[in-house]
Amino acid sequence: MATPLLLGCIADDFTGATDLANNLVRGGMRTVQAIGVPRAPLQGDADAVVIALKSRTVPAADAVRESLQALAWLRAQGARQIFFKCCSTFDSTPDGNIGPVAEALMDALGTDFTIATPAFPDNQRTVFQGHLFVGDMLLSDSGMRDHPLTPMTDANLGRVLQAQCRRRVGLIDWRSVAAGPQAIRQRIDALRAEGVALAIADAVSNEDLLRLGAAVADLPLLTGGSGLAIGLPANFGLSPAPAASALPPPTGAQAILSGSCSQATNRQVAAFIRAGHAAFALDPPRIAAGEDLAAEALAWAAPRLADGPVLVYSTAEPDAVHAVQDRLGVQQAGALVERTLAAVARGLVARGVGQLVIAGGETSGACVQALDVTQLRIGPQIDPGVPWCHAQGPRGGLHLVLKSGNFGGDDFFAKAALL
Ligand code: ADP
Numbered sequence: 001m002a003t004p005l006l007l008g009c010i011a012d013d014f015t016g017a018t019d020l021a022n023n024l025v026r027g028g029m030r031t032v033q034a035i036g037v038p039r040a041p042l043q044g045d046a047d048a049v050v051i052a053l054k055s056r057t058v059p060a061a062d063a064v065r066e067s068l069q070a071l072a073w074l075r076a077q078g079a080r081q082i083f084f085k086c087c088s089t090f091d092s093t094p095d096g097n098i099g100p101v102a103e104a105l106m107d108a109l110g111t112d113f114t115i116a117t118p119a120f121p122d123n124q125r126t127v128f129q130g131h132l133f134v135g136d137m138l139l140s141d142s143g144m145r146d147h148p149l150t151p152m153t154d155a156n157l158g159r160v161l162q163a164q165c166r167r168r169v170g171l172i173d174w175r176s177v178a179a180g181p182q183a184i185r186q187r188i189d190a191l192r193a194e195g196v197a198l199a200i201a202d203a204v205s206n207e208d209l210l211r212l213g214a215a216v217a218d219l220p221l222l223t224g225g226s227g228l229a230i231g232l233p234a235n236f237g238l239s240p241a242p243a244a245s246a247l248p249p250p251t252g253a254q255a256i257l258s259g260s261c262s263q264a265t266n267r268q269v270a271a272f273i274r275a276g277h278a279a280f281a282l283d284p285p286r287i288a289a290g291e292d293l294a295a296e297a298l299a300w301a302a303p304r305l306a307d308g309p310v311l312v313y314s315t316a317e318p319d320a321v322h323a324v325q326d327r328l329g330v331q332q333a334g335a336l337v338e339r340t341l342a343a344v345a346r347g348l349v350a351r352g353v354g355q356l357v358i359a360g361g362e363t364s365g366a367c368v369q370a371l372d373v374t375q376l377r378i379g380p381q382i383d384p385g386v387p388w389c390h391a392q393g394p395r396g397g398l399h400l401v402l403k404s405g406n407f408g409g410d411d412f413f414a415k416a417a418l419l
Helices: 014-026 060-076 098-109 157-162 174-179 181-193 206-215 226-231 263-274 284-288 293-307 318-328 330-350 361-370 412-416
Strands: 007-011 031-035 048-052 081-085 114-117 125-128 131-134 168-172 196-201 221-224 253-258 278-281 310-313 353-359 375-383 386-391 398-403
Touching: 007 014, 007 060, 014 031, 014 048, 014 081, 014 226, 014 361, 014 375, 014 386, 048 060, 060 081, 060 098, 081 098, 081 226, 098 114, 098 196, 098 221, 157 168, 157 196, 168 181, 174 181, 174 206, 181 196, 181 206, 206 226, 221 226, 253 263, 253 293, 253 330, 253 361, 263 278, 263 310, 263 412, 278 293, 284 318, 284 330, 293 310, 293 330, 318 330, 330 353, 330 361, 353 361, 353 412, 361 398, 375 398, 375 412
Parallel strands: 007 048, 007 081, 031 048, 081 221, 114 196, 114 221, 168 196, 253 310, 253 353, 278 310, 353 398
Antiparallel strands: 031 375, 125 131, 375 386, 386 398
16 A cells, blocks of 8 residues: 655646656655656655646646646545645746636635745745846846746736736745744734735745745645745655665666757767767658658667667757758657657667667657656656656666756766666
C-alpha cells in the first residue's frame, strides 16, 4: 500500500512543472511529475506529485476544468496540501488564468484564504510592496511587456490578480514577512478579518520564502512560483537528502536525440562529435522528400549501441534552419523533424536503449508522447534545472533527460552519459 501523498501540485505548463519538481526534490521530497492528469493511481511512493497541465493560455473555463480534474486526482491520492504553480513572471491576461483557477480550487477545497507569490530570488524574481521585479526592473519594464501571448504591462500584482478575481485581493507586506512566521500568520488573520481571500506575499530573499513557507503550513491551498516550494518540505519534517533523488539503477544502452537548434544545443552537439562519439545527422529535406530517415538512423545506431552513447540529431545552425523553414514552412519543418525523432526514440527503446537524453522542449514532448510516458520520477540534477528522470516500464523502465533548448553546459551530453 503506497503512503499517502503530502503535497499535490498543479502546474500550468510543462517546464514550470519540472522546475517545481526539481526544487521539491532538492528540498528532500521524493517527487513524481505527471504529464497531464493521470488515468491510473500513483506509481510507487512519492511525497509530492506535480501534475503538468498546459493551462496557462487556454480559455479560463478550460483551465478551471482541467485544474479541478487534477485536484480530484491529487485528493484521491491523499494529498494533504495543494500547490497551484504559476509562472514566476505571473504570466496571465485580464481574464486569467491564475485568478479563476485559484478561486475554483478554493471553492473545491472549501477554503477562504490562499497566498500568491511568484517570488524566486535565485531566478531574479522578487516581490516588494506587491510589485514584481525581474532583476532590477519592474515586470512592466522587462521583456515580458512584449510577450506574444501574455504581455505583462502592470507590475502591481495585487491589481493584476484583482482584475481576474471575484474575491478580494490583499497584500502580506515585506515588513510582516521579514518579522517571521508568527507575524505573517497575524497579518493573514487581519486580512481575513477584512474580507481578503487572496494575498500577494512579498519576498526578496530565500529567507523570506522560508519564513513564508513555515507560516502557511496549515493553508489547504498555496499559489505561487517554484520559489515558494523551497520552504515547504520542512513543514512535512523533510530536509535535503540524497534519498529524495534516488532513482532505480540505470539499465540498457545510452542514446541522445537532439531536435533543439538553440545555441547551447549546437555547442553541445559539436562538443560530443569533437570528443569522438558516434553521431547521425538527420537531413530535413530528405525527410520531406519521403525518405524514411528514422529507419536509416535506427539501422545505423543498432550495431553501435553496445559501444557507448550514440547521438541522432537534426540540430543545425540558424542559417540552415531558416533555409529549411523557407522551403517547407516553419510548422511543417518542425512537425516532420519531431515525428522522425519520435519514431527514432521508439525504435531505440525497442532495441534496448534504457537511458535516453532528449534535447528540445517540443522535441521532448513529441518523444515522451510517442513513448507513452505519463509519469516521471525526478532524480538528481545534471546541470541547473535539468534532472535525470525515470519512467516505470518493462526491463527496468526508462531513464530520461528532457533538456529544453538553452539549458546545460557545453559538455552536457558527455556528462549525461555518465549516469
Ligand atoms: P528548443 O527547446 O531549443 O526550443 P524545440 O524542440 O522546442 O527546441 O524546438 C525545435 C523545433 O525545431 C522543433 O519543432 C524541431 O522539430 C525543429 N527542428 C529541429 N531541427 C530542425 C532543422 N534542422 N530544420 C528545421 N527545423 C528543425
